[in-house]
Amino acid sequence: MYNALVLSVLLYGCETWPLRAGEVNDLNVFHHKCLRCILGLRLSDRVSNDVIRRRCSDIPLVFDVVKARRLRWFGHTRNxxxxxxxxxxxxxxxxxxxxxxxxxxxxxxxxxxxxxxxxxxx
Structure with missing residues (x-):
């Protein structure tokens, strides 16, 4: 559900975004907040992002999704x-x-x- 609904809306049109480091960080912060909510964790539980990513191993990182979409879009538009x-x-x-x-x-x-x-x- 998260990949189909949240990530698709969050990253709509990301193929053409000129992302800077701060914007990638903002996307990662939102991504980890959503994963914490899915797992039922709070910030006060003091669980690191690495542990959350290991628990949600089937959900890719946001920037990996952006890179994959850019490459797919580039394949459609090249030459x-x-x-x-x-x-x-x-x-x-x-x-x-x-x-x-x-x-x-x-x-x-x-x-x-x-x-x-x-x-x-x-």
């Missing part, structure tokens, strides 16, 4: 020109027609009429 160029090459290879006429096609259609057929009316 969009390369993929666009590849799709254009595929279209040429598979015989897709051009959407815009070339200048020579434009001249032929202007001289012969709108439908491109010479009606012999010159």
């Amino acid at each position: 969009p020109l390369r993929t666009r160029r590849r799709s254009l090459e595929d279209k040429k290879r598979h015989g897709y027609q051009q959407l815009e006429p070339t200048s020579s096609q434009w001249e032929v259609s202007r001289s012969t009429g709108t439908d491109g057929i010479d009606n012999g009316s010159s």
